[in-house]
Amino acid sequence: MNNDAFPKQPTYYEEVLRKGYPRRDFLKFASMMAAFIGLEQTAIAQVIQALETKPRMPVIWLHFQECTCCSESFIRSSHPIVADILLDKISLDYTETLMAASGTQAEAALKNTMAKYKGQYLLCVEGSVPMGADGVYCMIGGKTSLQILEEAAEGAAAVIAWGSCASNGCVQSAKPNPTGATPIHKLIKGKPIIKVPGCPPIGEVMAGVIVHYLTFGRIPELDRLGRPKAFYSKRVHDSCYRRPFYDAGLFVETFDDENAKKGYCLYKMGCKGPSTYNACGVMKWNNGTSFPIQAGHPCIGCSEENYWDNGRLYERASSFAGFGIEANADTVGKVALGVTAAALAVHAIATNIGKSKLIREHEEEGRESEHELEA
Amino acid sequence: MAKKYLHIHRLRRVYVWELPVRFYHWLNALIILTLIVTGFYISNPLALLSKQEASFKYTMGWFRYVHFVAAYLFFFNFIFRLYWGFVGNKFANWKQFIPTSKRFIKEMWTVFKIDILMLRKNGQQQEHLSVGHNAMAGFIYFLTFIAFLVQCFTGFGLYAAMSGWWLPQLFAWVPAFFGGDIVTRQIHHWAMWFFILFTVIHVYLVFYHDYVEGRGEISSMGGGWKFIEEEVFEQKRHHTPNPEH
Numbered sequence: 001m002n003n004d005a006f007p008k009q010p011t012y013y014e015e016v017l018r019k020g021y022p023r024r025d026f027l028k029f030a031s032m033m034a035a036f037i038g039l040e041q042t043a044i045a046q047v048i049q050a051l052e053t054k055p056r057m058p059v060i061w062l063h064f065q066e067c068t069c070c071s072e073s074f075i076r077s078s079h080p081i082v083a084d085i086l087l088d089k090i091s092l093d094y095t096e097t098l099m100a101a102s103g104t105q106a107e108a109a110l111k112n113t114m115a116k117y118k119g120q121y122l123l124c125v126e127g128s129v130p131m132g133a134d135g136v137y138c139m140i141g142g143k144t145s146l147q148i149l150e151e152a153a154e155g156a157a158a159v160i161a162w163g164s165c166a167s168n169g170c171v172q173s174a175k176p177n178p179t180g181a182t183p184i185h186k187l188i189k190g191k192p193i194i195k196v197p198g199c200p201p202i203g204e205v206m207a208g209v210i211v212h213y214l215t216f217g218r219i220p221e222l223d224r225l226g227r228p229k230a231f232y233s234k235r236v237h238d239s240c241y242r243r244p245f246y247d248a249g250l251f252v253e254t255f256d257d258e259n260a261k262k263g264y265c266l267y268k269m270g271c272k273g274p275s276t277y278n279a280c281g282v283m284k285w286n287n288g289t290s291f292p293i294q295a296g297h298p299c300i301g302c303s304e305e306n307y308w309d310n311g312r313l314y315e316r317a318s319s320f321a322g323f324g325i326e327a328n329a330d331t332v333g334k335v336a337l338g339v340t341a342a343a344l345a346v347h348a349i350a351t352n353i354g355k356s357k358l359i360r361e362h363e364e365e366g367r368e369s370e371h372e373l374e375a
Numbered sequence: 376m377a378k379k380y381l382h383i384h385r386l387r388r389v390y391v392w393e394l395p396v397r398f399y400h401w402l403n404a405l406i407i408l409t410l411i412v413t414g415f416y417i418s419n420p421l422a423l424l425s426k427q428e429a430s431f432k433y434t435m436g437w438f439r440y441v442h443f444v445a446a447y448l449f450f451f452n453f454i455f456r457l458y459w460g461f462v463g464n465k466f467a468n469w470k471q472f473i474p475t476s477k478r479f480i481k482e483m484w485t486v487f488k489i490d491i492l493m494l495r496k497n498g499q500q501q502e503h504l505s506v507g508h509n510a511m512a513g514f515i516y517f518l519t520f521i522a523f524l525v526q527c528f529t530g531f532g533l534y535a536a537m538s539g540w541w542l543p544q545l546f547a548w549v550p551a552f553f554g555g556d557i558v559t560r561q562i563h564h565w566a567m568w569f570f571i572l573f574t575v576i577h578v579y580l581v582f583y584h585d586y587v588e589g590r591g592e593i594s595s596m597g598g599g600w601k602f603i604e605e606e607v608f609e610q611k612r613h614h615t616p617n618p619e620h
């Protein structure tokens with residue numbers, strides 16, 4: 001592998017300056033990122049140094065079965081440097097949505113990057129891969145998503161699965177999953193994979209993951225499900241500002257009631273905050289403006305695996321597979337209880353018939369003893 | 376007037392349930408009831424309105440707190456019972472619960488025929504006698520132990536995210552194993568219905584046995600005694616040769 005043949009890549013800092021940002025902005029950006037990824041203050045210098053000295057990292061950003069909301073979220077993350085530098089500069093190598101090139105040129109760019117930076121580039125994947133019908137549901141340039149993914153993953157240093165589609169399949173993998181939509185980690189083995197679930201993930205979280213990788217040259221610490229701990233170790237519920245109402249037992253009963261006006265907890269409106277691991281309550285969205293619960297809407301658990309199939313969005317009780325749409329665990333339970341009670345009643349009657357002799361004998365024996373006893 | 380054929384039985388008192396078993400039983404009953412009541416509230420809290428300021432109220436907080444305290448008691452009580460299955464008397468032994476022998480399975484079938492289908496033999500009503508658990512009951516208790524495990528695993532799995540203690544942390548892998556907290560909570564909730572159904576059937580059958588057999592089934596979990604006929608005792612006793620005779 002000979003990299004010298006290619007012109008040296010500019011560092012991030014050089015790009016920042018070239019774009020006309022003052023150093024002050026650059027430092028602010030670096031501190032903000034360090035805070036987001038949960039680093040100590042002393043590590044800010046490390047982030048700055050990394051951005052100043054490291055050449056920009058080649059990135060291939062693939063789009064499969066998705067809606068591009070991840071990219072949208074990313075370019076809207078609060079600090080302009082994120083979009084300008086991280087996305088503009090890092091991902092220009094290849095990304096279907098934002099690159100200028102198309103057709104053969106684009107294919108060539110992709111090939112080029114893969115060959116030139118073999119073993120060094122970061123592979124970002126947005127969307128799931130359809131495995132049904134030999135992959136015909138999502139093909140680009142005559143290749144199936146799986147072929148493209150496998151080729152690109154071959155020489156990648158690490159893989160980031162952006163969003164719920166790439167991390168766990170999201171809506172297109174909901175039952176009955178007609179296209180066989182499959183998340184990335186089930187298809188690629190032997191590469192570090194970072195899952196950044198959410199529909200979409202928070203822009204700052206996405207930026208944070210990339211900056212972490214840039215700074216330390218390795219993937220951030222992941223939890224059991226492969227998500228960066230810095231952003232996914234707390235439930236939305238744990239940082240929700242409506243939590244005191246939850247603890248007090250004060251709940252919104254319908255969307256238009258008095259309690260909704262008072263800002264009570266949305267638990268009974270189906271809020272999945274108590275089972276959803278994400279940073280929405282802390283980082284919020286759109287430059288920290290708000291997040292769903294703040295806007296009066298329950299959390300739908302969009303960053304959790306299978307959230308489409310695990311019960312309905314506006315109910316806490318889940319439907320019970322195989323018992324029809326209306327039946328939840330409690331309905332089934334109540335029916336089972338009724339059936340049990342009826343069965344026991346039948347058994348009780350049958351006992352009095354089937355065991356009549358035994359019962360009568362015991363009774364006579366007992367009565368006889370009672371007679372023989374002195375009062 | 377006494378009937379001539381009436382045979383008055385002599386009953387023998389047998390110590391079946393030792394104090395630790397009885398203690399475990401009633402503590403368990405109380406805890407499970409608590410877990411079910413608080414569990415129902417947690418899953419679908421009542422709309423309790425009050426004029427009080429939110430900051431003075433902690434309703435959901437208390438229900439959850441009681442659920443978790445009861446959960447710990449439940450867990451340790453369960454562990455204790457497992458231990459007692461190895462050191463307790465023969466009626467408490469683990470072998471009473473797990474169908475390991477042909478005899479066990481055969482007895483289950485017998486119980487099914489006699490106590491559930493109420494089949495007769497040669498036109499005669501039959502009675503199946505077991506001093507401790509009958510094989511069917513033992514096996515059902517084995518299933519409840521599995522349900523205990525399910526509740527402990529899913530419950531502590533969910534609880535791990537709210538606790539720093541190592542014990543709940545041992546279960547932190549459970550939600551990841553099932554694919555997230557949402558499913559884990561659902562499994563936890565479904566499993567609750569097993570306890571409810573079990574309780575109803577269990578209480579009914581205790582009354583049934585007491586009614587049909589008249590050997591002190593209901594009170595046995597109080598004092599520990601069951602009463603069996605002298606003939607039955609002679610049949611079932613093991614005849615170790617007595618060196619004195």
Ligand code: HEM
Pocket residue numbers: 274407410411413414415417418439442443446447449450526527529530531533534560561563564566567570
């Ligand atoms: C007989 C045993 C138990 C029963 C019947 C029971 C029942 C329930 C029910 C019905 C729920 C509500 C689930 C939902 O949201 O729909 C619940 C929640 C919960 N239970 Fe249990 N449970 C039992 C044992 C345990 C144990 C042993 C633990 C261990 C710590 C535990 C921990 C929890 C936790 C952490 C929650 C979620 C509470 C929250 O996040 O607010 N449970 N339980």
Ligand code: SF4
Pocket residue numbers: 236237238240241242243244246265266267271272273274293298299
């Ligand atoms: S609104 Fe949702 S996340 Fe917030 S406290 Fe209520 S249940 Fe928890």
